[in-house]
Amino acid sequence: MRLIASLTSPYARKIRVLLHEKGLPFALIPDNPHEPANMVSQHNPLGKVPALIADDGRAWFDSPVIAEYLETLAAAPYFLPADRLAAVEVKQVEALADGITDAGVLVLLEARRPAAQQSEAWRARHWGKVEHGLAALDTAIAGRDWFVGSGMTLADIAVGCMWGWLNFRFPQADLASRYPALAAWGAMLLARPAFVQTQPPA
Numbered sequence: 001m002r003l004i005a006s007l008t009s010p011y012a013r014k015i016r017v018l019l020h021e022k023g024l025p026f027a028l029i030p031d032n033p034h035e036p037a038n039m040v041s042q043h044n045p046l047g048k049v050p051a052l053i054a055d056d057g058r059a060w061f062d063s064p065v066i067a068e069y070l071e072t073l074a075a076a077p078y079f080l081p082a083d084r085l086a087a088v089e090v091k092q093v094e095a096l097a098d099g100i101t102d103a104g105v106l107v108l109l110e111a112r113r114p115a116a117q118q119s120e121a122w123r124a125r126h127w128g129k130v131e132h133g134l135a136a137l138d139t140a141i142a143g144r145d146w147f148v149g150s151g152m153t154l155a156d157i158a159v160g161c162m163w164g165w166l167n168f169r170f171p172q173a174d175l176a177s178r179y180p181a182l183a184a185w186g187a188m189l190l191a192r193p194a195f196v197q198t199q200p201p202a
């Protein structure tokens with residue numbers, strides 16, 4: 001398998017963590033989707049990383065879809081529960097984590113526009129989604145080891161990648177002190193080898 005990814009993408013990290021946790025061999029193909037001559041657009045019409053080229057040559061994109069595809073392979077452990085309602089609960093947490101990242105990306109990109117074109121209302125609207133999402137996750141994980149059920153699922157991996165990325169991109173927000181349950185849980189999760197091996201470059 002080949003994974004087209006940027007080394008800082010939290011969506012791509014989700015897939016890299018899954019591949020590591022499952023022990024699936026893959027070639028990492030670094031790509032910058034913002035470069036006109038990027039590679040990922042040949043495999044994902046949306047031009048976004050990650051994209052996975054499976055062993056049969058099929059290309060899969062959008063990290064939730066790639067994660068589901070990996071669950072179809074004979075590669076334990078599995079990170080979506082067999083129980084269908086529990087699997088939907090996992091996907092709900094994944095959607096929340098990805099949605100927080102989506103909002104954080106908008107805030108980051110806004111800050112990179114010329115100062116005169118930036119909108120404080122836009123920034124506040126999207127940062128509000130980040131804060132509301134984190135508050136919900138902080139409440140959900142308090143007193144628990146995992147978001148859904150009694151073992152690690154895709155929900156935990158998605159939240160871990162989002163949490164790592166937000167702290168990487170917004171260190172000044174001091175999120176750890178305001179979301180202590182998430183911070184304590186995240187510190188444990190991000191110490192796993194699959195997360196250590198996929199840390200964004202400094």
Ligand SMILES: N[C@@H](CCC(=O)N[C@@H](CS)C(=O)NCC(=O)O)C(=O)O
Binds near residue numbers: 006010011034048098
């Ligand atoms: N929903 C997508 C989001 C992927 C995404 O937005 N990736 C960013 C990098 S972190 C990207 O490729 N951006 C390039 C662009 O938007 O043109 C997923 O989960 O895979």
